[in-house]
Amino acid sequence: MGAAAYIGRVGGLAVALGVGTAIATGYGVAAADTADQPPSESSDTTTSGSTDTKTTTTDTTTSTEPSTPDKPTAPGTTTTTVKDGTVVTAQTNTGTTGGTTEPTAVPTETAAPEPTQTPEADEPTTPSEPKETPKPKPTNNKAATKADESNTSVATGTVQSVADPTAALQSTDPVAVFADARTLAAASPTMMSPMMAGHVTSIDTPQPTVTTTPEDPLTAVTKLVSNIIGFVLNPLAGNMPTTPAQPPLIWSLLAFARKEFDNFFAALAGGPTETETLDTASPVARLTSLALAAINPNPIPPRPAFPAPGQQLSTSTNFVDWVTGNFLPNNTLQRFSIWGTDVGTMWDNGIPDNPSTPYNEHQILIAVGDTFSAANMTGDWRANTILRSGDTFLVDGMSIPDGEWFNGNMFGGAPLSSPTTARQVIFPSGLPAGVTLIPTAGISVPTPGTRFGATQYMSFMSVTQWGSPGVWTTNYSALAYSTDNGENWIVAPQSVRYNQPWTGNQNFQQSAFVRPGDGYVYVYGTPNGRQGAAYVSRVAEKDILDLTKYDYYSAGSPGGWFGWGAVPAGWYRNDPTKATAVFGQDTGACGVANPGNQVSEMSVQYNKSLNKYVVLYGDQFNNIVMRTSDTPQGTWSTAKVLIPQQNGGIYAPMMHPWSPSTMGTGTDLYWNLSLWSQYNVMLMRTDLTKV
Amino acid sequence: MRKTALAIVALTAALGALPVASADPPAPQAGTPCTSELSEVMTWPTDTLTPLVCVDERWQAVTTPQPPNDRWLSVGPAITLHGEGMRNPNVASGQWTATPQEPGGQCRAAQQTVVSPGVKSSPQVSEGRPGQQLSLQLLPSLFSVELSGYCLWTRTPG
Numbered sequence: 128m129g130a131a132a133y134i135g136r137v138g139g140l141a142v143a144l145g146v147g148t149a150i151a152t153g154y155g156v157a158a159a160d161t162a163d164q165p166p167s168e169s170s171d172t173t174t175s176g177s178t179d180t181k182t183t184t185t186d187t188t189t190s191t192e193p194s195t196p197d198k199p200t201a202p203g204t205t206t207t208t209v210k211d212g213t214v215v216t217a218q219t220n221t222g223t224t225g226g227t228t229e230p231t232a233v234p235t236e237t238a239a240p241e242p243t244q245t246p247e248a249d250e251p252t253t254p255s256e257p258k259e260t261p262k263p264k265p266t267n268n269k270a271a272t273k274a275d276e277s278n279t280s281v282a283t284g285t286v287q288s289v290a291d292p293t294a295a296l297q298s299t300d301p302v303a304v305f306a307d308a309r310t311l312a313a314a315s316p317t318m319m320s321p322m323m324a325g326h327v328t329s330i331d332t333p334q335p336t337v338t339t340t341p342e343d344p345l346t347a348v349t350k351l352v353s354n355i356i357g358f359v360l361n362p363l364a365g366n367m368p369t370t371p372a373q374p375p376l377i378w379s380l381l382a383f384a385r386k387e388f389d390n391f392f393a394a395l396a397g398g399p400t401e402t403e404t405l406d407t408a409s410p411v412a413r414l415t416s417l418a419l420a421a422i423n424p425n426p427i428p429p430r431p432a433f434p435a436p437g438q439q440l441s442t443s444t445n446f447v448d449w450v451t452g453n454f455l456p457n458n459t460l461q462r463f464s465i466w467g468t469d470v471g472t473m474w475d476n477g478i479p480d481n482p483s484t485p486y487n488e489h490q491i492l493i494a495v496g497d498t499f500s501a502a503n504m505t506g507d508w509r510a511n512t513i514l515r516s517g518d519t520f521l522v523d524g525m526s527i528p529d530g531e532w533f534n535g536n537m538f539g540g541a542p543l544s545s546p547t548t549a550r551q552v553i554f555p556s557g558l559p560a561g562v563t564l565i566p567t568a569g570i571s572v573p574t575p576g577t578r579f580g581a582t583q584y585m586s587f588m589s590v591t592q593w594g595s596p597g598v599w600t601t602n603y604s605a606l607a608y609s610t611d612n613g614e615n616w617i618v619a620p621q622s623v624r625y626n627q628p629w630t631g632n633q634n635f636q637q638s639a640f641v642r643p644g645d646g647y648v649y650v651y652g653t654p655n656g657r658q659g660a661a662y663v664s665r666v667a668e669k670d671i672l673d674l675t676k677y678d679y680y681s682a683g684s685p686g687g688w689f690g691w692g693a694v695p696a697g698w699y700r701n702d703p704t705k706a707t708a709v710f711g712q713d714t715g716a717c718g719v720a721n722p723g724n725q726v727s728e729m730s731v732q733y734n735k736s737l738n739k740y741v742v743l744y745g746d747q748f749n750n751i752v753m754r755t756s757d758t759p760q761g762t763w764s765t766a767k768v769l770i771p772q773q774n775g776g777i778y779a780p781m782m783h784p785w786s787p788s789t790m791g792t793g794t795d796l797y798w799n800l801s802l803w804s805q806y807n808v809m810l811m812r813t814d815l816t817k818v
Numbered sequence: 819m820r821k822t823a824l825a826i827v828a829l830t831a832a833l834g835a836l837p838v839a840s841a842d843p844p845a846p847q848a849g850t851p852c853t854s855e856l857s858e859v860m861t862w863p864t865d866t867l868t869p870l871v872c873v874d875e876r877w878q879a880v881t882t883p884q885p886p887n888d889r890w891l892s893v894g895p896a897i898t899l900h901g902e903g904m905r906n907p908n909v910a911s912g913q914w915t916a917t918p919q920e921p922g923g924q925c926r927a928a929q930q931t932v933v934s935p936g937v938k939s940s941p942q943v944s945e946g947r948p949g950q951q952l953s954l955q956l957l958p959s960l961f962s963v964e965l966s967g968y969c970l971w972t973r974t975p976g
Contacts, residue, residue: 563932593905
């Protein structure tokens with residue numbers, strides 16, 4: 128490159144940076160008065176236990192995530208090296224969850240359904256002894272695994288410091304690398320649709336590794352400019368829900384500035400410039416390719432303006448990123464024909480990784496409700512479907528791998544009906560249909576001898592009619608099961624609980640499962656809609672499909688005069704009418720006004736950091752609240768508000784089973800949340816030390 | 819001279835076509851005025867995530883799910899509303915009347931009901947005569963209805 132080229136490049140850089148910085152500075156000043164909180168990233172750094180060390184470089188590490196363990200790669204290539212490393216890390220994590228180490232149960236799902244059940248007549252009147260509070264054993268520290276992951280080196284590729292992303296400028300690496308959060312996440316090949324991948328020259332970019340290259344003046348300049356750009360590219364992270372999104376002009380200018388900046392320093396270092404490195408698929412090439420993709424006739428829309436990734440929605444809780452939607456990071460429209468969906472209840476599939484396969488079988492299954500391929504709940508409609516994720520690093524969101532179409536792989540991003548269409552998995556199966564079949568909870572139970580050694584159970588409700596917000600009527604709830612990682616489901620007719628008020632089953636129309644390891648599956652229930660309380664039952668794992676084997680918890684009652692009619696507290700076999708509310712039914716003059724007085728869609732876990740059971744749900748004010756308890760049946764604590772109602776309408780908080788706090792490795796709790804206005808699922812993070 | 823004449827003819831034709839092309843009123847937007855007669859009426863402009871409601875003679879964005887509304891305004895292009903076959907329905911099933919908001923206006927509704935979970939019926943179309951009210955039944959298990967024309971849609975009580 129001649130001197131003139133340098134001059135031109137410097138000039139272009141100066142112009143772009145000057146204009147961009149001016150815009151950015153003006154914007155920042157204008158927004159300064161409304162910012163009472165520090166940016167969420169710094170907040171994360173100071174508050175999130177095991178994730179602290181990586182929080183400040185969230186987006187840098189995004190590209191190192193094991194997002195696509197399903198994809199076999201050709202040996203001998205750089206990609207293979209990176210992904211092999213990823214798989215190893217994932218295998219390490221496989222052993223960290225309790226799901227695969229729980230006591231096994233005799234498989235029952237292969238038995239023929241028994242339409243005629245034989246209730247045990249002598250059991251309903253005799254409460255069984257409530258067992259000691261099951262407290263699952265702590266599992267291996269997942270944070271340690273993440274640390275290992277962050278230290279994983281690749282054989283070739285760009286050398287970059289996680290702590291100082293720009294320090295690599297002075298290494299042997301020929302290309303300056305900026306650890307911009309959004310762009311690297313966007314460039315992650317693991318999150319790209321095939322269509323998007325088509326725009327990117329190459330997605331097999333060598334991943335950065337950890338170095339401790341000392342900083343020098345050039346690096347300092349690099350960091351300064353990168354920080355400015357980074358600030359402007361993510362101005363909403365934190366606490367400004369009303370701040371408007373940046374206009375495209377600013378993005379364009381800053382993208383241009385970044386490109387020029389990259390090329391300028393690359394040229395100074397004697398390395399190839401952007402145009403020369405396109406074929407090497409460097410991050411710069413990715414940026415360029417993404418920029419080219421941006422002018423494509425069918426560009427991927429930007430994320431919705433609200434909430435912004437990282438945005439703090441309360442003292443304890445921030446929005447992490449979207450799980451579904453026709454935008455990054457997962458772009459479920461192009462890959463699964465999912466423009467919008469909701470619920471997103473999650474559970475560990477309990478399937479250990481098989482080292483002989485190129486992908487990790489250990490995943491989270493994510494069940495979603497009514498699903499559409501076009502805006503405003505139009506287009507191709509599926510009443511339910513399943514998504515999958517093997518993402519263990521949730522700080523930067525939850526990635527969903529591509530689908531696996533017609534190749535026998537049951538561990539793709541979703542069960543498919545076409546290469547890019549997630550399919551409905553639960554059908555009426557001869558039962559009354561209603562208008563939809565909505566999953567409400569799922570659980571995996573070990574079943575040795577089955578294909579993958581675990582059977583997935585999903586509770587769903589048959590809705591007959593939707594009413595005003597929070598009001599709907601159900602036909603029944605029931606269980607469906609799958610022995611192939613949620614690819615195919617069979618409805619168990621013997622598990623149907625018709626919504627009949629005299630049976631007690633009306634209180635188990637929506638469910639939450641927890642399997643603490645004492646041999647039982649605890650099944651929480653609420654009536655249809657969001658106006659009821661929560662009840663709890665339990666069943667031996669092997670009997671989960673047999674309603675006659677369920678015990679229902681009653682808190683007891685003192686009875687009338689002389690104790691006539693008294694009911695001792697305890698578990699009652701095969702009598703749902705004995706179940707009493709365990710939470711969500713505050714009484715008294717002020718009780719009804721307390722947060723958490725009504726229970727909507729909910730999820731329950733045993734939290735190893737708190738050593739307590741935890742439930743999340745939406746209450747009568749549409750707050751998302753949390754309660755804790757030492758035992759599944761309670762006594763449950765008063766409800767604490769995690770976040771209040773948000774613009775657009777929030778519902779269905781569904782906890783992630785691989786949250787650091789759930790695993791006992793940190794204090795962060797991750798959970799899915801549905802936003803009605805977008806009609807998509809978001810990933811949220813709560814720092815339990817701030818609740 | 820001939821070119822001038824052709825230009826005049828073309829310009830006249832273009833101008834003549836303008837009123838037809840702009841027959842629909844401007845789509846309501848949040849913050850724009852609405853008449854007092856439209857108080858509590860909702861509408862749903864294309865490409866917006868939530869409906870608008872006319873309050874205090876202004877169109878205001880709805881920020882949370884609302885109960886089914888009994889009066890909706892369509893201003894020309896179809897607006898898609900959901901019935902009791904979808905969470906947080908916008909309209910309730912029952913008897914409805916559509917009234918054109920301009921002389922010669924025509925109202926049209928295309929309903930799709932739920933056949934089974936994940937399966938919708940083919941559209942059932944109701945269309946009024948120009949300038950005439952349209953009376954129609956929004957069907958039970960209504961999944962969605964597309965309302966078009968510059969019309970006010972009102973649910974009949976009872």
